[in-house]
Amino acid sequence: MDRHAIMEQGLTQPLIAPALSPAARRRQLREKVIAGFITLMAFTGIAALILIIIFVAKEALALFTEPEARHEASLSKMFLAQDVAPGKPPFRWQPVSKIPKVSMIPLFVGTLKTTAVSMLVAVPLGVFGALFAAEFAPRRLRELLKPVIELLAGIPSVVLGFFALMVMSTVVKEALGFDRPLNAMVAGLGLALAIVPVIFTVSEDALTAVPRSYREASLALGATPWETAWKVVLPAAAPGILAACVLGFGRAIGETMIVLMASGNADVISWSLGDSARSLSATIAAEMGEVVVGSPHYSLLFFIGVQLFIFTFVLNLMASTWTKRVIRKLTGGAA
Amino acid sequence: MSLNPNAPRPKMEARELTLRYGTKAAIQKVSLAILDRRVTALIGPSGCGKSTFLRALNRMNDLIPGANHTGTILLDDMDIHDRSVDVVDLRRRVGMVFQKSNPFPKSIFENVAYGLRVGGMKDKAALEQRVEKSLRGAALWDEVKDRLHESALGLSGGQQQRLCIARAMAVEPQVLLMDEPASALDPIATAKIEELIHELKATYTIAIVTHNMQQAARVSDRTAFFYMGELVECGATEQIFTNPREKRTEDYVTGKFG
């Protein structure tokens, strides 16, 4: 077949050039540059996370390298009981006294106390609230709950701290007969306000991810709605709810302003919720303003930051693994 | 294929084209010519590979992760997968109309002018002229000329599809690929589209995928029957519908399966 003859007859439009035209080459180059730039931007998130850990750790590093800091704040001084005169507490956080005392134990205890209170309050509220919204609530009420949660989540933590300090402290003191208005209980309740939205939102997502077919199957077998919710939906969403709690826990550990304003900030070790407590995060916030850059105390505060980073990082990884698992299980199971 | 020198030359031609998604072959060793200024209908049951074949002709399959091919596709004797071919240039020469009308949420004018603008045309008068020409070409001008700057989403389904055809025509491609362009439309709108296809074949080479056998018989000059990823038979439309060579083709066009 004589292709050339045919082509000469009917051809009015130009052929595609045998090599890329300069215009096409320019266009391809431009596209590559743009794609490269966008990819570069995507690197920012990773860079930020890496820079955070590097630069927070860098300032803490002096604790392990500088002789003065190593003497003043050794790991044993931070984490082990100190020999003190009888009757004096072996764990103290007083980094600016004449002989600096740098035990982290009171800070751990303080953090755990406030966090425990907040979890005890926020987990039932958040999870049950989410269960109500996802399973039982009439449509209207459910549509009211969502913006309420969003508004609650939108309240700046300094406002929650303020509310705990000005209002809740008095109420709690009178109701429970505590000696002092600012204590672990008040801080914990304030923290609960901050983490209820987290627990609620993530739990509700997990509950609504449970396929309708699960519910229908259960109801068709004669189960009542609450039996379905309790025995079918809740177990199916359990990893997601666990993730919600872990996320809330991480938020509570890292939350600063509420504890700083409402806990009293004394470095006492006691298990009474009526006593003042000093958390890791609040310690950084309260003391960083007055330290000399490069001093052992300064490095210590950054070291606390490193610990906070690590705790929350691990908790977040756990939570996201569980969330993924519940989604995979439910979407895989539904297909 | 025809060796008669008076027959229209092939505008596009696939040679031994095999297309896979991952490892699963969607079409197998298809060799098919799309003749210049003719309407070629691609028919066959769902999943037979006809849409995949159509999308290969302007490399829309490049967008699907894992898609790969062997064999060649020629446009005017030039391999469209050659490194010297820019896919943007290719798509300006081989336009496409989709099954679901997909106008942009922009004005009617901006929809039609879109391809021209991204191609670098800035002159307002020239744009207006081309938009009008395309809308007239798509038999839509009289219906929309008074509301060119209103949203295209306000048009009816049939109008939207003709707008999409106008939009594809505005860049003056040589080939128009249509993927079931009337499947979502009512009979009146469908008739308008078919009429339009008749008019367009004077200037364009058209390949149309359709589910509707009557439609294929009405609009096309040549018909290719695909079955399970293979090209079973291709020939003049009349011959395919009245005197198919293959048993499978006969069964399909007479409605025994599909």
Next chain:
Amino acid sequence: MTPGTRRAVGFALTSLTGLAAFIIIAMLAIILFNVVENGAGGVTWTFLSQPPSDGMMGGGIFPAIFGTAALTLLMTVAVMPVGVLTAVYLHEYAPPHSLFARIVRVAVVNLAGVPSIVFGLFGLGFFILFVGQGMDRALGHEEMYWAQPGILWASLTLAVLTLPVVIVSTEEALRAVPMDHRTASLALGATQSQTLGRVVLPGALPGILTGAVLAISRGAGEVAPILFTGAAYFLPDLPSHLNSQFMHLGYHTYVMATQSPDVEATRPLLYSTVLVLLLLTFALNLVAVIIRTRTRRKAAGAH
């Protein structure tokens, strides 16, 4: 279980969960009521437009409003391009099953979980001491110019903090743009970046704006990250340079609430400050909700 107990248990469970929901709503109501009741009287034009006077016992909070606005404006300028383009990468450019994209996602999720006080430490250690000192050295400043707390460093710290908010909502917005629009554009011979600029980003704009508003609302309320990076309790002048310190509504609230010599005397001012801060963040959240529901309704109507 007898039908009677079954019904009783069901009723108990429903009311228990309902009670939890009720308590959540009540908590919000109590906070709002308390703040509005005690603060509304003090929010006057003078309060909004005047600087503090009489050692914080009188006057207004204008410098704190100004500082908060300037801070969040700078933050938004910094975070939006980076956040939007990161989301664009993840949703439009990343190859499927890209390892890099997966790492970016993990990083973003974890970034969202880093405690805000750690961002403060980061701002101090990285922006002020590393970047600031480096700039001072490079630019030949004899005394500290950049290596001190200032509004630029505080806003950049907040930008890093709000980055996940912007990325997540932008990605959601991109997901809402129909795939059809992209294929139509590409089939017309548009390049990928033209498709992005002319079809995808305009389509995603409302969602991107929602993200911006949410980021602003979050950034405006955060105090811990700016404690050591630039906030000041009282300044005679408004911030005028990128290295100026600034007053801030949240920081103002914190200091007045915890370090006031006379709690009773400052209480009305304090409540009014809190009310202003709360109104600001709620207004921003409301704007975000409105944009979102509008676009969702529009998206639903278009199909």
